[in-house]
Amino acid sequence: MRADPWGLINRAHCYPRLVLAGFRRYSAYRAAMLAGLSTNVVFGLMRVGLLLAVIGERPRVAGYDAAAAVTYVWLGQGMIATVSMWSGFHVAERVRSGDIAIDLGRPWDFQLAELAGDLGRFGYHLVTRMVPPVAFGVLFFPFRWPQRLSTWGWFAVSLLLAVMVSFGIRYLLNLSAFWLVESRGLISIYGVASGLLAGLVIPLHFFPEGIRTILWWTPFPALMQDSLDVFVERGSPLPAVGHQLLWAVLLLLAGRLVQRSAERKLVVQGG
Amino acid sequence: MASTVRAYRRVIGSRLRAQATYRLSFTVELCAQVIAGGLELVTILAVFHNTTSLGGFGRNDVLLMYGLATFGFGLADLAVSQLNHLGELIRTGKFDVLLVRPLGTLGQVLTLDVQLRRLGRAAIGFATLLFALSVADISWSMAKLALLVVAPLAGAVIFSSVWVAACSICFWLVDGREFANSVTYGSSMFNSYPINIFSAWLRRLMAFVVPGAFVAYYPALVLLERTDPLGLPGWLGWTSPLVAVAATAVAGGVWRFAVRHYRGTGS
């Protein structure tokens, strides 16, 4: 066992820089940002229409009144890019091309470096992709602001954990390219399934009890639904944040183990 | 003309054969498509777990609309989704290569690849349509039967036209794909539901400017013999072939205009 296995002490200074680099890298693609934003808004309008139609004349459905449903939609649309539901699979491409050997050979902890880059991206998207759809919702629809001040703190923590969980899943999917010929297909399946399972398309509370229970044993609700519940103050924030924390830790640890065996594979096969 | 058809037939044939070499990849991607369609279906079922009516329509009515829209969209997806790579073709200069061949540009772009895996989505749509028809209370006539055959085909043509027109934006904006997607995939989702549940201006855009209402909503109203809650006349459901023809003409014009712009600027 090395004394500083994660390079945390020796190279601690490089990770904040990677965060900054991640922020900057994404800010270069302004047209892509605007295109993504317009898509989020168009789909958001449709989801609002659908949910309000479901609620109809009733005061609330599955615990959602109109304002909570609208808040759920616009916050969710803002979170798509912010927690990076559907992008961030560049590492798999590097595994396929073999460039990953360079990445893993660098004197840094690769997982931590990637996480740092992803947090930088998160920062950028928080401003550019989270705020505008939410602002749109606030301006044009009845919006439900948190009633308790502490909710803001909980939500910040919860959002950060959602990013960690998303990163953890993506990191595992990325590294799966070491073993699976069809990691690309796996990523496609994750892409099409994650939205619904995370509670983006409709609230998970719309599902029958049994399905909900099963879903709660997976990390998917930790990507979105947990954070959305925290914001609209659906019960105590503790179970949601706890669920996210648990999955973030589990996924990051799993990523570490998988990375180690990927490194071993790389050494044995010579890249 | 005959030789052009033959050229395209050969190109498409070779594209299909090329896929056979990647059987595993094909299977996995097909699964992804089926899952994508299946989850849309699950969404509708989950919605109706919480309500009995959406805009005045029941679960089976909505499934009929979803089936019509998704079957049409799936066929369009199969036919024209190569347009998703248009920006890339332009950026890498591959589009220029197409311009030095004695064929039209649109046909060449569409046949760069034919991805049969996209049948997955059409299959889900078709299966849903069959199910919805089996449970719906429809008094059949020859005219309705004809409409049932024609509507998904017209739908495929309408969605394909929307795709062509929307993706033409890439000739101005190489990264325009996501703008186009919000119209193409957006109108697919929009028209899977009764359009009267959406806000008026969104409906104008996604159901009439993008003529998606003629793919599922109006044909479904005819089949179900329902009057339009929006107050438009019932015969609209019979017009989808005409709308398809008009949409094709508009899309062709937009494409030609876009290619002319490209060849006039070389950007």
Add this chain to the structure above:
Amino acid sequence: MSLIEARDLRRTFTLRRKVGRFRRQRHEVVAVEDVSFAIEAGETVGYVGPNGAGKSTTIKMLTGILVPTGGFVRVCGLEPAARRRELAGRIGVVFGQRSQLWWDLPLLESFDLLRDIFRVPRAAHADRLDECVELLEMGPFLHTPVRQLSLGQRMRGEVTAALLHGPRLLVLDEPTIGLDLESKVRLRRFLARLNAERGTTLLLTTHDLDDIETLCRRLVVIDHGRVLADGPLAGLRAEVARERTLVVDLERPVPPLELPGARVAHVENDGSRQHLVFDRERLTAAALITAVAERAPVHDVSVLEPEIADVIRRLYELRESRALPVVDR
């Protein structure tokens, strides 16, 4: 009638440049300005100039990809942009950096598809293909998917693909870029033979002076969108680019060598590597090496040919001093 005729051909682009934080200003960039030349059937013409000189823009206008802003252009008697598809059947185009083959198909199948696309009669197709396969030695990899071919093999396929419909004119945009020496030589030999035996007209852009030397009897030099010089290669070369550089690595450092007919342009490593510039008309490389070896033990030598950029730079200088020997139309 000339095979290619361009008169006052002009192409401008409108760019939007950022001014300040949010405002953007349009401004016009002239890529090709009043370019005129005529190419007769059977000619071999090198169209050269530095990056951004307007080479590709001209090629795009000649092949019908790009519509000219102004001027007159006819290729094979057709107006390229207006009759793009018809023209495509009469000319062959090779882009060095863009493949026209199907990457996941065996080479032979790509050729088959092109037969249908260009509507080539079966017999004519078979004849041309056989000839190309033999001359370009493509037999061993005809059944290999294009994505698995080396760049050299792929370029042979690209050239074949452009010739299967029997064009009278072959336009090549940077055909040898990135190729290894052997592949370059093979390709040049093939193209030279194509011109000699079939009379196929060749128009190529390149940065490689050897391409021009072995293939082109005529050179059109373009810079900043204008034709700088147009004339037979032999004359241009003799006048403009006679100077070559001999780089010698010596066993030990010596002071700059003073040799008759050569001057020291550059000294490295305290004098153990020296760059000697000499005139190819007056002195052979062999003679110069012998002369160097008499002064100091030679470890290694190499001869640098003038870069195309140098030729053009010289052309510029000559033009400034009004000593340009060739017609500037």
